[in-house]
Amino acid sequence: MPRKSTKLSRPPAGSGDHVSAARGEMPASNRATRALERRAAIVEAAMEEFIGRGFAATRLDDIAKRAGVAKGTIYLHFKDKESMFEELVRIVIVPVVARLTALPPPTGSVRDLIEAFAGNFLKEVIGTRRGDLVRLIVAEGPRFPAVADFYYREVVSRGIAAMRGLIELGIARGEIRQKDLARYPQILVAPAMIAVIWQSLFARHAPLDAQDMLRVHLDLIFGERRTT
Amino acid sequence: MPRKSTKLSRPPAGSGDHVSAARGEMPASNRATRALERRAAIVEAAMEEFIGRGFAATRLDDIAKRAGVAKGTIYLHFKDKESMFEELVRIVIVPVVARLTALPPPTGSVRDLIEAFAGNFLKEVIGTRRGDLVRLIVAEGPRFPAVADFYYREVVSRGIAAMRGLIELGIARGEIRQKDLARYPQILVAPAMIAVIWQSLFARHAPLDAQDMLRVHLDLIFGERRTT
DNA sequence: TGACCATGACTGACTAGTCAGTCATAAATG
């Protein structure tokens, strides 16, 4: 069979990756700025469409329309649909990782650290467009090894490592009993991930109080807290 | 003429649906039997293709080819691509739910019960084709409200209810300390779900010993076990 | 039993439509 698109080629070297700064209106500006604005608009629109319909079912015409741009313009910024998708994931994920990685200085207890982390995650990801992106990655990952690899490398493995560090610290300080937990940091983050997926799929059936759930989960790991 | 049935086309004789599909061999059989075999072959093939490429990217020609059947034959069994997908989910999910629901008689401790449950889940779902189906539902759910509804109704809400029952029993018997856990049975199943997704996405990067992880998680909830 | 149809399951070439990607042309810019 002439199976042609099985390629999934590498990103074309030449594409920049900043996601513009000024997301507002203001028609007037110099060329470079306007180009950046357009690029940002395309990224925004593509994100929306890909999340809403998945990769294969998304039409570039729709992205163009939503971005207020002609279809040809998209090809001034991205090589093709596939690499647009892959870049999109990078563009959106990278800043989030950066922000979540910027841990608050390790002042309080390990529980406080993790709680701060969970708070950020709650605010930045769960129930947001970015949460939907995570679902999208889960959905399309197998068909986009490049995306799955990137996500594993940049997000998952780092996240797991960071969590393992915190768990070991917690064990060392006596805050965490279960020593085996350090072997499976996945257990620590599992409810957060489930919350992301739940909100994305079942929010309409049965909304989930993610914040409260995460608190209960931390109580499970650290022991109940006397007060709030 | 395509079959007339409204929503659910049923196999002529209402028997169970085995997924055997002896491909190509054994021409002998009566008509009805062969039809059933073909239907099963189509379901099997469709499952494989949908899991591998997602709904939108799957070609009916490929399903037909894999099933060893002409494209037109598919339309003798299913109304169209969409309802084929929706039926597929039902066909595959229902027997699994049935089997998992058939709990072993409540003999031992709550921990034993849950461990048995987890063992089943491990064997029946994690790392299997059915696990991939779960990922597929997560992927396509938002675009198939009928599928998401069905899955929530038949699998999620039941599962949550069952787990809540077990947790409350565990609390009543003093096996589980954390009373709040009953409010979020999701916490109990989260690692299992994560394991499903992990195996589906990251097995090649970092295989996960799901069984061991679940054990550690149960230790967290029930307290460490003295021996195996 | 063996010959002979009637049935309908099955086929696959075909239609009508979709959509990624192109490129000649137009607009904006400096």
Add this chain to the structure above:
DNA sequence: CATTTATGACTGACTAGTCAGTCATGGTCA
């Protein structure tokens, strides 16, 4: 005005769904 950037009509590849025709199957009858 020369050059860069944007446009959207267009093309070619691809695919869901159709349907006229085929022929194995199972029933009927001498």
